[in-house]
Amino acid sequence: MNNTSNNARSRADLIAAMAEDLTPVRRVKPVEGMLLIAAATVLATVGSIAIHDFWWGLLSGDASGYFLITHGLLLVVGLASAAGVVFSAQPRVGTRGNAPAWSVAMLAIVPVAAIISMISAGGEHLHKGMNDPAAWLCTSSSLIAAVVVAGASILWLRRGAPVSIERSGWLTGIAAGSLGTLAYGITCPVDSLSHVGLWHIAPVVIAAVIGRFAVPPLIRW
Amino acid sequence: MVADEPTFARLMVSTQDGDKAAGNVLLTEVGVWLERYFLRRVPPHQIDDLVQEVLISFYTKRGTWDPSRPFLPWLAAIARYRWVDHLRKVYKHDSQELMEDDAVEDSEEEVVLARVSLDRLFGQLPEKQAEVIEMVKIGGLSVREAAEKTGQSESLVKVNIHRGLKKMASLVEKAD
Incomplete structure (x- = not known):
């Protein structure tokens, strides 16, 4: 009985103290999150162009269809997962949109197509594709650009109150990986299916896995 | 009201x-x-x-x-x-306790898991895990006693409790 009244008093004291300190609060608006991630993507793009130079083949019609489709899909995945990150900053229960999952499934077709195409063309092509001399540069540069997008996403999530921490980690990784690769991708002149299908998708997978494990401790509240 | x-x-x-x-x-x-x-x-x-x-x-x-x-x-x-x-903290506490000591003492955190829609959660665990969690975490048996009753080795009982609790925490976390 005594314990119950002590608890009631301590809660009443806590409520009184919090009410006394109450000040107007700035509402967390999803549009601000989208703008923040968009700004980070632009920054990553400008940085990539400054370091690697823009590939003018993109505008002169030299880019292959594979290149355009892959980067178009990266944009779709980036938008869907960035929207997922933005909305996950606001607590909610119930059904969640599964657009990121479907868009990732669509993107997954590209590396599968690349591998099938290399296998059908003979073992030598597969070996060449796996030992692509531009692989390391494309993967690492995309991941560096992804760090900028991930930073903005984490900043946003820390301002909010994500309640599905693991999901937010995956979404952050996928958004950062796809938008980072897109930011770097426009500087890459290698536009074969084997190259973009493997080495412009690998950073998304790597970033997603890193996001799953590295982001949760940073956004837990 | x-x-x-x-x-x-x-x-x-x-x-x-x-x-x-x-x-x-x-x-x-x-x-x-x-x-x-x-x-x-x-x-x-x-x-x-x-x-x-x-x-x-x-x-x-x-x-x-x-x-x-x-x-x-x-x-x-x-x-x-x-x-x-809160459950995650309980899970961590329980894991440490299992690693440190065979004897199971009545800790107030254990009661939390015992009350979390147990039947529904147990239904989603392998039978051996549910069985030892029920004996040790709810029934208050020691790991040794649970091992004798179920025919599992003591280390297997620990592993099953560890894995079962981890799965239960993850089931609660995933459920909307």
Whole structure:
């Protein structure tokens, strides 16, 4: 009985103290999150162009269809997962949109197509594709650009109150990986299916896995 | 009587705008709502601590509620997040205890897991895991006694409890 009244008093004291300190609060608006991630993507793009130079083949019609489709899909995945990150900053229960999952499934077709195409063309092509001399540069540069997008996403999530921490980690990784690769991708002149299908998708997978494990401790509240 | 959704939403708008009186009423009403929410989820003597934790989270994160969306699902999501966090701490505590000592003592945290819709959760665990968790964590048997009763080795009992509790925490976390 005594314990119950002590608890009631301590809660009443806590409520009184919090009410006394109450000040107007700035509402967390999803549009601000989208703008923040968009700004980070632009920054990553400008940085990539400054370091690697823009590939003018993109505008002169030299880019292959594979290149355009892959980067178009990266944009779709980036938008869907960035929207997922933005909305996950606001607590909610119930059904969640599964657009990121479907868009990732669509993107997954590209590396599968690349591998099938290399296998059908003979073992030598597969070996060449796996030992692509531009692989390391494309993967690492995309991941560096992804760090900028991930930073903005984490900043946003820390301002909010994500309640599905693991999901937010995956979404952050996928958004950062796809938008980072897109930011770097426009500087890459290698536009074969084997190259973009493997080495412009690998950073998304790597970033997603890193996001799953590295982001949760940073956004837990 | 607990306030209804429109009352909560109206008070919350005023609270977000810095109205101290509305804030006081809202926090009190939220406290009552949370007490009911946790009633069947944690042992009675832990409810107040958890309610106060959620009230602090609610206060700190009040800017994340969007007035165009319903209030109670937002509050329930925060309450659930804190509850899962609480379970995670219990799980960590239990794991450490298993690694440190064979003897199982009555700890108040264990009771939490014992009350979390156990039948439903046990139904999703392999039978051997559910069996030893029930014996050791609820029935109060020692690991050795559970090993003798089930025919499992002591280390297997520990592993099954460890894996089972981990799965239970993850099931609760994933459930909407």
